[in-house]
Amino acid sequence: METISIQVDADVAQIFQSAQPEQQQKIQALVSLWLKRAMNVTQLQTTMDRMSDEAQANGLTPEILQSILNEGNKICSRFQRAG
Numbered sequence: 530m531e532t533i534s535i536q537v538d539a540d541v542a543q544i545f546q547s548a549q550p551e552q553q554q555k556i557q558a559l560v561s562l563w564l565k566r567a568m569n570v571t572q573l574q575t576t577m578d579r580m581s582d583e584a585q586a587n588g589l590t591p592e593i594l595q596s597i598l599n600e601g602n603k604i605c606s607r608f609q610r611a612g
Contacts, residue, residue: 537545545556584594 545553548556
């Protein structure tokens, strides 16, 4: 584990500092998990933005994308009715 410093409101700092060690460990685990998930979302958004930029550079317009999605929905609907 590594130690980091983050700024929080004074009341949050006071609550954390007065918590029992077990509670502090739980809070640290929750913050760690939250940060990991937040970074995954950020990485996903960055990847999606890059893919969007590349698709636009290759001529994919919102209209073409919508047409492709609509066709895919039609195909899925046919399979659902047949199944």
